[in-house]
Amino acid sequence: MSTEQAELRARLEARRGGVHGPFQVLLRSPELGGRLEELSTSCMRDSALPPRLRELTLLTVARRFDAQHSWLAHVGRGEAAGLDPAALARLARGEEPGFRGPDERILHRFVEQLLADHFVDDDTYAAALAEFGERTLIDLVIVTGGFASLALVLNTFQVDLPPTAAPPFPDVTGFRRTPRDNAPAAS
Structure with missing residues (x-):
């Protein structure tokens, strides 16, 4: 060393x-x-994000990147910070989570658009800006990128789950996503 x-x-x-x-x-x-x-x-x-929303950001990134290690390290923290366990279970299954709070729904939609489309539509941006303010919105983008970097490190270098941990995502086996019925065929 x-x-x-x-x-x-x-x-x-x-x-x-x-x-x-x-x-x-x-x-x-x-x-x-x-x-x-x-x-x-x-x-x-x-970050200007309160702990509940920071954890929601991290968990949204973890699910989007299939970073099971991050999910397991933070799902309990998210619940302890006030996130609905049932909504998190739906998120882990890849379903619409149905978060209770309007701030949670706006944040989740914002982060999902940012990660999936690399842009945020005008309505989502306006709602997020009104809900969080400019500084928090900037912090949200930076936090999302930081958590995404860590998720990529975990997956690229195949950092395994703790030996006693059950994989949290039903569509991910080890370091491979299992095909979904509605997934486009590979060409």
Whole structure:
């Protein structure tokens, strides 16, 4: 382990109680990995989003990217922050979650559009701006990108679930999505 890796490991252990999930991989690229860890920490601690909506953002990203490890690490936190467990179960199954709060519905729609289309339609943008304000909306986009980066690290480097954990997504087996009945045929 290089000096930089040892320093990052020490920081991860101090901040996070160990080197878990995507941070196992980030340790192998200590300069950029350390910066992504700092962004992740800032997203969780410094964002204008309240904890409930931060967790909803993370869980929406985790489901969109099939990042089962992230989902399992945060679903309990989301519930503890006030997210409806039944809505989260629907989200995990790939169904319309039917979140209770208007802020949750707006946020989920915004993040889904951002990740699926790479743009947000005018109505969704206007609703999100009215609900959250400009600073929070900017933070939401940054948080979404940070969480997406971590999801990509988890999946690319196949960071496995804890040995006793059941996979949370019925359409994902290991690191492969199972075909859906309505999925377009591969060409």
